[in-house]
Every structure is written in C-alpha cells, then in structure tokens.
Amino acid sequence: xxxxxxxxxxxxxxxxxxxxxxxxxxxxxxxxxxxxxxxxxxxxxxxxxxxxxxxxxxxxxxxxxxxxxxxxxxxxxxxxxxxxxxxxxxxxxxxxxxxxxxxxxxxxxxxxxxxxxxxxxxxxxxxxxxxxxxxxxxxxxxxxxxxxxxxxxxxxxxxxxxxxxxxxxxxxxxxxxxxxxxxxxxxxxxxxxxxxxxxxxxxxxxxxxxxxxxxxxxxxxxxxxxxxxxxxxxxxxxxxxxxxxxxxxxxxxxxxxxxxxxxxxxxxx
Amino acid sequence: xxxxxxxxxxxxxxxxxxxxxxxxxxxxxxxxxxxxxxxxxxxxxxxxxxxxxxxxxxxxxxxxxxxxxxxxxxxxxxxxxxxxxxxxxxxxxxxxxxxxxxxxxxxxxxxxxxxxxxxxxxxxxxxxxxxxxxxxxxxxxxxxxxxxxxxxxxxxxxxxxxxxxxxxxxxxxxxxxxxxxxxxxxxxxxxxxxxxxxxxxxxxxxxxxxxxxxxxxxxxxxxxxxxxxxxxxxxxxxxxxxxxxxxxxxxxxxxxxxxxxxxxxxxxxxxxxxxxxxxxxxxxxxxxxxxxxxxxxxxxxxxxxxxxxxxx
Numbered sequence: 297x298x299x300x301x302x303x304x305x306x307x308x309x310x311x312x313x314x315x316x317x318x319x320x321x322x323x324x325x326x327x328x329x330x331x332x333x334x335x336x337x338x339x340x341x342x343x344x345x346x347x348x349x350x351x352x353x354x355x356x357x358x359x360x361x362x363x364x365x366x367x368x369x370x371x372x373x374x375x376x377x378x379x380x381x382x383x384x385x386x387x388x389x390x391x392x393x394x395x396x397x398x399x400x401x402x403x404x405x406x407x408x409x410x411x412x413x414x415x416x417x418x419x420x421x422x423x424x425x426x427x428x429x430x431x432x433x434x435x436x437x438x439x440x441x442x443x444x445x446x447x448x449x450x451x452x453x454x455x456x457x458x459x460x461x462x463x464x465x466x467x468x469x470x471x472x473x474x475x476x477x478x479x480x481x482x483x484x485x486x487x488x489x490x491x492x493x494x495x496x497x498x499x500x501x502x503x504x505x506x507x508x509x510x511x512x513x514x515x516x517x518x519x520x521x522x523x524x525x526x527x528x529x530x531x532x533x534x535x536x537x538x539x540x541x542x543x544x545x546x547x548x549x550x551x552x553x554x555x556x557x558x559x560x561x562x563x564x565x
Numbered sequence: 566x567x568x569x570x571x572x573x574x575x576x577x578x579x580x581x582x583x584x585x586x587x588x589x590x591x592x593x594x595x596x597x598x599x600x601x602x603x604x605x606x607x608x609x610x611x612x613x614x615x616x617x618x619x620x621x622x623x624x625x626x627x628x629x630x631x632x633x634x635x636x637x638x639x640x641x642x643x644x645x646x647x648x649x650x651x652x653x654x655x656x657x658x659x660x661x662x663x664x665x666x667x668x669x670x671x672x673x674x675x676x677x678x679x680x681x682x683x684x685x686x687x688x689x690x691x692x693x694x695x696x697x698x699x700x701x702x703x704x705x706x707x708x709x710x711x712x713x714x715x716x717x718x719x720x721x722x723x724x725x726x727x728x729x730x731x732x733x734x735x736x737x738x739x740x741x742x743x744x745x746x747x748x749x750x751x752x753x754x755x756x757x758x759x760x761x762x763x764x765x766x767x768x769x770x771x772x773x774x775x776x777x778x779x780x781x782x783x784x785x786x787x788x789x790x791x792x793x794x795x796x797x798x799x800x801x802x803x804x805x806x807x808x809x810x811x812x813x814x815x816x817x818x819x820x821x822x823x824x825x826x827x828x829x830x831x832x833x834x835x836x837x838x839x840x841x842x843x844x845x846x847x848x849x850x851x852x853x854x855x856x857x858x859x860x861x862x863x864x865x866x867x868x869x870x871x872x873x874x875x876x877x
Contacts, residue, residue, distance in 0.1 A: 299636065299665075299666050299667065299668065302665040302666060302668075303662060303663075303665050305665070306658075306662040307662050310655075310658035310659075310661065310662060311651065311653070311654055312653055313653075385651055389648075389649075389650065390646045390648065390649050391649055391651060393612070393617055393643075393645050393649060394645075394646065394649040394663065394703075396615075396616075396617055397637065397638070397641070397643040397645070398637070398638055398662075398666040398667060399637075399666045400616065400632045400634060400637045401632070562619065563619070564612070564617065564618040564619055565612070565617040565618065
C-alpha cells in the first residue's frame with residue numbers, strides 16, 4: 297500500500313492541471329468571499345446591522361454562499377475535477393496499463409487514488425475556507441465575528457462535501473472510463489438534470505403530490521450538508537438535516553465507489 | 566534469472582476466441598520473438614500474461630504470478646503501449662512516478678534515461694515526442710527496476726533504421742546478461758537477426774514454438790535448385806528417393822525433401838551431368854507466411870490492377 301500511495305502522491309504532484317485547479321479553487325474561494333465581505337461591509341456601514349443580518353453569515357461567507365442552499369459550492373466543483381482527472385487520465389492517455397505494471401495490486405491502486413486525491417482536496421478546501429474566513433473576519437470585524445464555532449462547523453461540513461463530491465466524480469469516471477462524459481455529467485447533473493426533475497414534478501399532475509420526494513435528489517440532498525438557512529425537523533424530514541443530506545449524498549458516493557471498485561477489479565485494464 | 570512459463574492462456578471477446586489455450590516457455594539468456602498476423606492475439610496474450618486482461622490460464626515468472634510479485638518492476642519490465650504517458654508530464658517525472666511505485670530513486674531514473682538516449686529531453690513534455698521517442702521512453706520505464714524479464718509489444722514501431730538497429734543490439738545485450746526477453750514485432754527481418762526462439766500464433770492459437778533455426782528449416786521453401794541437361798532422369802531419381810520435384814520457369818528443378826549433398830551424390834553415382842546445384846534456404850518471412858497462411862484476421866480480396874506507367 298505504501299508503494300501505491302507513493303505512486304499516487306508523485307502522480308498528482310507532477311501534473312500541471314493539479315496546480316492550476318488548486319490555484320483556481322483558492323483564488324475563486326478567497327476572491328468570492330472577499331467580494332462578498334466587502335459588499336456586506338459596505339451595506340453594514342451605510343444601513344447599520346440588525347441581529348437578523350448576522351444569521352449564518354460566517355458559514356455563508358466561508359462557503360462562497362453555498363451555505364445559502366441557492367448555489368453549489370464553486371471550490372468543491374473545481375476541486376472535484378482533480379478526481380475526474382485522476383481516473384480520466386488513466387484511460388484517456390492509455391496510462392492504466394503502465395500503472396498496473398508498476399503496481400500490480402488493483403486494490404492498492406484504487407485505494408491510493410481515493411485516499412491521496414481525497415486528502416489533497418480536503419487540505420486545499422480547508423485552507424481555502426479558512427483563508428476566506430480570515431479575510432471576512434478582517435473586513436467585517438467591526439460588525440460581526442465571522443470565525444465562530446458555528447462557522448468552523450460549516451467549514452468542516454463543506455470539506456466533507458468537497459471530498460464526497462470528488463469521490464463521486466472519481467467513481468463515475470472510473471465506471472464510464474470517459475473523462476469528457478464525467479466532466480459534463482458533473483456539471484449537468486446538478487445544474488440541469490435535477491432542475492428538469494423539479495420542473496416535471498411541478499407541472500405533471502400525477503407528480504405534483506410527491507414533490508417532497510425531491511429532497512432525496514442527490515445534489516439537493518448534498519446541498520443540505522452545509523445549508524445554514526433552513527431548519528429541519530428530523531434527519532430525513534423536509535428539508536433534510538445536514539446528517540440526512542450526508543447520508544443520501546454520501547450513500548450515492550459510496551454505492552458508486554463500490555461499483556467502480558468491483559468493475560475495476562473485474563474488467564480488462 | 567527467470568523462466569517465463571505460460572500455460573493454457575485463453576481469452577474471448579463476446580464469445581469470439583481471441584487467444585486459444587496458448588502454452589509456451591521463454592528461457593533466460595535468450596530473445597524470444599512473438600509472431601503472428603495482425604489480430605492474431607499477440608497483444609492480448611501479453612496482457613493476459615501480466616494479469617491486465619481477465620481470461621483463463623496462468624503465467625509464472627520463476628514460479629510466481631505477476632500479481633504476486635513484490636514491486637513488480639524489479640522483476641518484470643513491460644512495454645505494452647506506444648505512448649503510455651500523460652502528454653504534459655515531463656519524461657523524467659513520468660519515470661519518477663513509476664519509480665516511486667517500486668521504491669526506486671531518481672538516480673535510477675537518470676540512468677535509464679541515459680540508457681535509452683533521452684537525457685536531452687528528460688525535462689520536456691512528451692506531447693511533442695515522435696513515436697520512436699515515445700517507444701524509448703516506454704523502454705526506459707520497462708528497464709527502471711533492472712528486471713530479469715522484459716515483455717515488449719512492438720518496441721521497434723516508429724523507430725528509424727538506426728533506432729531499430731539500436732533496439733536489436735540493446736535487447737540482444739540484455740539477453741546476453743541472462744535476462745528473458747519476450748518481444749513481439751512485425752519486422753521479420755529484424756526478428757530473424759534478433760531472436761533465438763520464436764512463438765508463432767495465428768487466430769489466437771499456437772502455430773509453432775521453438776528455436777528460430779528449426780522454424781525456418783521446417784519451411785517447404787527450403788529446396789535444392791538443380792540445373793541439368795538430363796532433367797527427366799534426375800527428376801525420376803529424386804522422386805524414387807523421396808524428394809518432391811517442381812519445375813521452375815527457368816527450366817531448373819526445385820527439389821524438396823532431399824539434402825543438397827544427397828542429390829549431388831545421387832547425380833554423381835548415376836552419371837547425370839549437373840550445371841548447377843544450389844541449396845535455397847527459406848527466409849524467416851517465407852517460413853512465417855507459409856505457416857500462417859489462412860490465419861490472417863484481415864484478408865485483402867486482391868491486389869488493385871496496376872497499369873503500365875503507374876497510377877499517374
């Protein structure tokens with residue numbers, strides 16, 4: 297296993313795309329949070345602050361507004377591309393056979409990829425969210441305490457979401473063996489497919505009574521992991537609690553990962 | 566030094582057999598050529614040997630399956646793809662990555678880069694590499710662990726004549742050090758100069774396995790060419806002694822099944838005057854084409870008509 301980790305660690309560091317995606321995620325993360333902090337500072341300095349304005353502010357700020365539940369996490373989606381590349385390059389550039397003649401344990405290679413890429417994404421996401429929080433704290437210190445215990449909780453949950461999203465992208469790429477298809481799906485699924493399902497449920501009479509089921513759509517559920525504006529009555533209530541969101545989204549990631557492992561073991565390289 | 570022992574290798578794609586019950590050995594200290602027409606199953610066989618494709622049978626490297634080898638590049642070096650690397654990862658980093666998987670250091674990376682002549686492009690991105698440079702980088706990867714066994718699929722593809730000669734001498738020198746070298750190629754003239762043994766397959770099944778000299782000797786293309794003014798007498802005499810006689814356009818006889826010495830003695834003893842007595846030795850290409858006739862996966866329906874003056 298140590299050899300597989302060494303291989304994967306060298307692999308991820310010797311690709312230029314790793315560095316530009318990491319840099320892009322950090323610049324976008326800190327930049328969006330900085331712009332948001334500046335806008336809030338401007339608002340507070342002109343109209344004053346009410347206690348309601350501060351609800352969930354830290355979490356919303358450090359997650360680049362993903363904690364509002366209105367938009368997906370920008371940095372998590374950028375970092376998930378690292379996961380797609382980790383398997384996509386193996387098949388796109390015919391690397392997989394060279395990899396498996398350098399490392400003859402498919403289990404070790406599979407595990408090493410998920411561990412190393414997951415750790416990389418976790419560290420970059422954590423660093424970015426903390427930097428975003430520090431910047432917000434600097435800008436807004438006169439009005440609010442951004443880095444509260446609640447904010448650190450959101451940061452932790454966002455890191456978990458980022459790793460799960462990355463693993464989900466990795467599993468999907470490994471199953472389809474198509475980097476392009478996985479990249480397109482990663483963005484189309486939450487942005488188009490789940491929206492389409494929402495529209496269907498809104499307009500088709502037979503489905504209108506079942507819109508509560510839509511909370512179990514994977515990316516809807518995943519968004520609840522960091523959502524700070526909605527209160528849930530129970531784990532799988534409507535809306536889902538962060539734990540409920542984690543179970544649904546993480547469950548899908550786990551199922552796809554298990555499928556990818558079985559296929560990786562059984563299929564020709 | 567290791568013997569490769571392949572037993573009962575088989576593989577089908579959607580019910581169509583690609584490799585059928587192949588068994589052979591590759592001995593240390595020799596280059597064993599792996600020949601077969603396009604689509605014969607050579608690449609599939611090599612992948613089966615390394616556990617990359619799922620199928621039946623087993624391959625042992627000194628008694629161990631590839632998947633049981635600890636740090637496999639230290640035992641078996643493989644080159645299976647023409648350009649098995651990421652186009653923007655430098656050649657040196659590509660090798661560093663493979664080396665890391667086998668506990669090998671950067672010093673060894675620099676050594677193999679020098680061995681294959683890629684020092685000057687070590688820090689270049691391989692997206693600009695020619696096919697030949699890609700093959701050299703692939704070979705460098707196969708040599709990283711200083712393995713006792715090499716499995717190389719068409720390593721001479723894309724090499725220029727100097728590169729092909731370099732590859733031949735290089736592989737022969739590796740075999741001379743006691744390594745087992747198993748190499749497929751379509752370049753039969755190169756194989757004739759390089760290989761000691763052959764494994765020949767057609768449509769996934771074994772056609773021949775053994776020393777290259779024996780394979781060539783078994784060809785029906787080996788014959789004795791005889792020119793004589795007493796054609797009928799010599800033809801009858803040769804047939805009486807088990808030879809098969811054919812007449813060539815030049816009027817000479819082409820006799821198979823009898824050694825040149827035997828024919829000479831028979832002519833002398835029967836007072837038949839000879840104007841020419843030549844042993845015609847088959848080439849590897851002739852022997853290969855003869856033995857693989859009908860075993861091609863893809864067959865052309867005929868040559869296009871050629872008109873006087875070319876296609877003009």
